[in-house]
Amino acid sequence: xxxxxxxxxxxxxxxxxxxxxxxxxxxxxxxxxxxxxxxxxxxxxxxxxxxxxxxxxxxxxxxxxxxxxxxxxxxxxxxxxxxxxxxxxxxxxxxxxxxxxxxxxxxxxxxxxxxxxxxxxxxxxxxxxxxxxxxxxxxxxxxxxxxxxxxxxxxxxxxxxxxxxxxxxxxxxxxxxxxxxxxxxxxxxxxxxxxxxxxxxxxxxxxxxxxxxx
Numbered sequence: 683x684x685x686x687x688x689x690x691x692x693x694x695x696x697x698x699x700x701x702x703x704x705x706x707x708x709x710x711x712x713x714x715x716x717x718x719x720x721x722x723x724x725x726x727x728x729x730x731x732x733x734x735x736x737x738x739x740x741x742x743x744x745x746x747x748x749x750x751x752x753x754x755x756x757x758x759x760x761x762x763x764x765x766x767x768x769x770x771x772x773x774x775x776x777x778x779x780x781x782x783x784x785x786x787x788x789x790x791x792x793x794x795x796x797x798x799x800x801x802x803x804x805x806x807x808x809x810x811x812x813x814x815x816x817x818x819x820x821x822x823x824x825x826x827x828x829x830x831x832x833x834x835x836x837x838x839x840x841x842x843x844x845x846x847x848x849x850x851x852x853x854x855x856x857x858x859x860x861x862x863x864x865x866x867x868x869x870x871x872x873x874x875x876x877x878x879x880x881x882x883x884x885x886x887x888x889x890x891x892x893x894x895x896x
Contacts (some may be wrong), residue, residue, distance in 0.1 A: 725845055751836035763830020769796025773808055776824065776831040780810055783820040783839040787812035801829030804880040805887065809844065818842055818867040825855060825887060832887060835878055840894050842870060852880040860894040 767775065777791035790813040800806040808824040815821075820839035823846065825832045835856060845857040855877050861870035876891025 704766075704823035727838065736886060763804035763828045765826075767801060767829055769808060772796065772799055772826065772831065773810070777810060779831065780822055780824060781837070783812065783822065785812075785820065787815070787820065789813070790815070790820070798846055798848070799826060799829070799855075803856055804828070804882070805878065807835070807846055807854060809846065811843075816867075818861075818870075825854075825878065827885075827887075835889075836893060838893075842867075849877065852882075854878045856891075858894045 734870050750760070765772070773791045773794045773796055777789055777794065780789055783789075790811050793811050793813075795809045795811075798807040800807070804827060806826045806829075810822045810824055812819050812821075818841040820841050821844055822839040823835035823844060825835055840858050840860070842859040844859070849855050855875065857873055857875045859870050860872040860874070861867060862872045865871060872894070874892045874894045876889055876893060879888050879890075880886075881888050
């Protein structure tokens with residue numbers, strides 16, 4: 683074959699190859715466009731994708747346990763103001779502070795009744811008798827706040843054993859007994875009742891009611 687005749691054949695084969703290549707490219711592009719599963723470049727940047735953790739794998743939220751030693755909680759907690767004294771110890775400590783009675787009979791701390799004493803109550807009491815007393819002998823009522831001595835319920839000590847009861851943590855009711863005219867000590871039927879209430883704003887005790895007649 684001559685060189686002149688070979689050149690047209692080579693051109694023809696080159697053109698044919700180029701056409702096949704272009705046809706393959708077009709077919710591939712159509713195949714990608716028609717196939718929904720085909721992989722293409724993402725249109726959203728990867729950093730814009732938000733990944734959430736399945737609820738079953740998410741760690742449960744933690745709640746602080748009460749009283750976990752937090753310094754702020756301990757600072758806000760109210761201070762314990764209760765006395766550490768027992769009723770008998772309170773009598774031994776403060777009986778000497780009780781003023782003398784009108785008859786000047788000595789008080790008998792050993793015979794005091796501390797059942798009404800409460801070291802944590804807003805208001806509590808102890809009944810103090812005299813030594814060698816009788817039914818009509820004077821008694822005094824000692825009052826306490828949080829177990830600390832406040833003073834006596836009244837400035838004067840009255841005869842006959844008083845009846846003291848608790849109304850609430852801050853209030854006491856006191857009933858004194860006394861003989862009406864013509865009555866004996868054993869048959870005394872007179873009564874006078876008063877209430878004593880701890881007043882926190884003024885840190886004092888208020889009284890309402892009446893006391894026995896003089």
